[in-house]
Amino acid sequence: MVxxxxxxxxxxxxxxxxxxxxxxxxxxxSWRPHEKSMTLGGLATHLINLLNWxxxxxxxxDFDLATVPLRREALEKRSDILDEFDMNxxxxxxxxxxxxxxxxxxxxxxxxxxxxIQREPRAIAFRTFGISHMxxxxxxxxxxxxxxxxxxxxxxxxxxxxxxx
Numbered sequence: 001m002v003x004x005x006x007x008x009x010x011x012x013x014x015x016x017x018x019x020x021x022x023x024x025x026x027x028x029x030s031w032r033p034h035e036k037s038m039t040l041g042g043l044a045t046h047l048i049n050l051l052n053w054x055x056x057x058x059x060x061x062d063f064d065l066a067t068v069p070l071r072r073e074a075l076e077k078r079s080d081i082l083d084e085f086d087m088n089x090x091x092x093x094x095x096x097x098x099x100x101x102x103x104x105x106x107x108x109x110x111x112x113x114x115x116x117i118q119r120e121p122r123a124i125a126f127r128t129f130g131i132s133h134m135x136x137x138x139x140x141x142x143x144x145x146x147x148x149x150x151x152x153x154x155x156x157x158x159x160x161x162x163x164x165x
Contacts, residue, residue, distance in 0.1 A: 007096055010096065013134065020145070021047065023145060023151065025040075028040050030076075033144060038074075041076050042074040044074075044081050046072075048081060048084050049072060051089065051092060055088060058126075059095070062108065064113065066112050066113040104122050104126075107120070107122070
């Protein structure tokens with residue numbers, strides 16, 4: 001039962017995330033709304049990295065942030081972002097289909113070297129560190145698109161752009 005809830009939730013969130021990535025304007029990939037903000041391309045690339053982290057939740061018992069680069073070079077082409085997104089979604093869907101309730105309940109640890117950031121059941125880590133984290137940055141991407149006057153897709157109902165049509 002828990003697995004079916006997770007898969008349904010993930011499917012909806014991944015579909016919504018792909019819809020916003022499809023709208024990325026390549027001519028604005030280096031744009032940022034503020035000097036402290038990621039670029040548009042950097043934020044989109046971060047969404048790809050979050051998929052890698054979600055995959056890691058199912059592949060490993062822990063994830064050590066000290067072993068991954070702090071910043072990946074931002075992808076600049078929408079097609080590259082969508083291709084990597086689709087490839088990672090395929091990997092994640094396979095891992096989800098192969099996991100069972102026991103796997104979802106196993107302890108998973110997020111660490112930075114010896115420092116434990118969080119330790120919790122894999123299903124909860126997947127929801128918070130994986131999916132909720134992705135939803136947060138997807139929302140940021142929606143703000144970026146709005147500021148660039150690019151129509152924003154609706155996620156949980158129609159957006160203001162879709163209602164205007």
